[in-house]
Amino acid sequence: MIANSPRKAVGWSAATIVLAASLICAGLTNAQTPKATTTGNKDAPAAKSGENGAGEVIVKYDDGTADGQKSLGASGHAVAFKRPANATWVEAVEIFASRYGHPEPPKESFHVYVLNNDRQVLADVPIPYETIKREAVTWYTLRTPSIEVPEEFLIGLAFNPAERKGIYLSYDKNVEKSHSLVGLPDEGYEPVTEKYDWMVRVQMAAKPSGQKGTFKLADWKPPKKTDTLAGTIILPRKVVVTQDKQSYGGEGPAIEFTIEPSQVGETSPAGLEKVKVRGFSLYASRYGSGYDAQTTMVKVAVLDSKGAVRWKGEVPYALFKYKPAWVNVTLPKPMPLLELAQKDGKLTVAFDPEAQQRKGIYFHYQKEPAKPHSSVGTVASGFEPVSTREWLIRIHLQKERPAGSATRPTDKR
Numbered sequence: 001m002i003a004n005s006p007r008k009a010v011g012w013s014a015a016t017i018v019l020a021a022s023l024i025c026a027g028l029t030n031a032q033t034p035k036a037t038t039t040g041n042k043d044a045p046a047a048k049s050g051e052n053g054a055g056e057v058i059v060k061y062d063d064g065t066a067d068g069q070k071s072l073g074a075s076g077h078a079v080a081f082k083r084p085a086n087a088t089w090v091e092a093v094e095i096f097a098s099r100y101g102h103p104e105p106p107k108e109s110f111h112v113y114v115l116n117n118d119r120q121v122l123a124d125v126p127i128p129y130e131t132i133k134r135e136a137v138t139w140y141t142l143r144t145p146s147i148e149v150p151e152e153f154l155i156g157l158a159f160n161p162a163e164r165k166g167i168y169l170s171y172d173k174n175v176e177k178s179h180s181l182v183g184l185p186d187e188g189y190e191p192v193t194e195k196y197d198w199m200v201r202v203q204m205a206a207k208p209s210g211q212k213g214t215f216k217l218a219d220w221k222p223p224k225k226t227d228t229l230a231g232t233i234i235l236p237r238k239v240v241v242t243q244d245k246q247s248y249g250g251e252g253p254a255i256e257f258t259i260e261p262s263q264v265g266e267t268s269p270a271g272l273e274k275v276k277v278r279g280f281s282l283y284a285s286r287y288g289s290g291y292d293a294q295t296t297m298v299k300v301a302v303l304d305s306k307g308a309v310r311w312k313g314e315v316p317y318a319l320f321k322y323k324p325a326w327v328n329v330t331l332p333k334p335m336p337l338l339e340l341a342q343k344d345g346k347l348t349v350a351f352d353p354e355a356q357q358r359k360g361i362y363f364h365y366q367k368e369p370a371k372p373h374s375s376v377g378t379v380a381s382g383f384e385p386v387s388t389r390e391w392l393i394r395i396h397l398q399k400e401r402p403a404g405s406a407t408r409p410t411d412k413r
């Protein structure tokens with residue numbers, strides 16, 4: 001298709017870092033450890049609650065001594081709580097933790113999430129990484145805005161760790177049963193497989209202090225899920241499922257589409273003038289940890305059949321989840337097909353995640369396609385066809401509405 005070039009065939013293995021270390025907190029004394037008294041209320045949560053000096057209720061499961069600690073690469077920690085009667089406001093989250101890695105804390109924030117029972121984020125509280133010291137593990141009180149919570153809620157923590165940057169969160173095995181989970185808001189949560197709870201406590205109050213702002217439940221709106229490529233003609237039409245995946249160091253997949261007039265309901269090549277490209281979708285997942293998924297970008301290029309780049313852009317890694325899924329890559333505005341392709345209606349879309357060992361995208365493919373259209377490479381180095389796989393990448397098209405018509409483009413799925 002396009003100029004060949006020598007390439008290295010490097011495939012990264014899944015670089016999920018699960019750092020675990022056992023820790024015995026013998027003789028731990030800590031003035032910040034709240035008293036573990038139970039309330040007499042029948043509606044009281046399974047967690048123990050106790051009044052602290054400030055008149056707030058502390059909800060917790062742990063007994064104050066740790067049995068280990070974990071940093072979860074490409075994931076996070078969470079604990080499910082029930083709110084005590086009459087204390088509906090989260091004021092602070094306490095964690096028993098320590099930082100590891102470079103002495104200098106990373107100049108970024110980790111995240112405390114308050115989620116409802118449907119695992120929807122009610123509040124996302126960034127906390128500067130430097131808050132957690134590299135010294136011995138201890139309790140940290142992370143003040144949050146006053147966040148009103150439903151009867152059942154989750155506290156999530158996302159530390160985005162890497163090899164030399166992270167936070168160990170302690171866990172306690174002296175619990176009746178586990179209320180703890182692993183996951184991230186975008187990825188979903190799974191219960192931990194052993195009987196322990198992350199050492200996370202919640203300071204709750206009957207009335208919002210409002211010191212850092214007030215988040216009322218009544219003001220919260222569930223996130224809207226919009227399909228940015230809804231109502232488009234999707235090619236290829238054939239539904240395929242993933243059979244394997246690959247990430248290439250420093251390269252990415254490309255696939256060529258040939259838009260035939262008949263595929264878009266036209267009878268002559270002139271009909272292609274009415275066709276616009278809305279974007280692409282691909283079945284993929286991301287891996288690695290420790291990078292900022294919002295600012296780490298995947299390059300996207302559209303080339304015509306002569307190899308000329310007709311459009312270039314980039315999308316954030318954050319579009320891709322750790323679990324494989326169809327991801328929409330939407331052009332900033334629909335572009336005429338014939339601005340992206342020669343009159344032959346052929347165009348190639350190429351993705352370059354600039355993958356390394358610790359960050360990259362797994363691109364999924366179908367094995368042994370009858371007629372492959374797939375290649376591997378970069379715009380700078382050229383592309384080499386791969387005959388044994390077809391990337392799960394689709395193009396989304398729309399036809400211009402005839403003048404005066406108010407109908408939507410037909411969904412040809």
Ligand SMILES: [Ca+2]
Pocket residue numbers: 063064065066067172173174
């Ligand atoms: Ca313990």
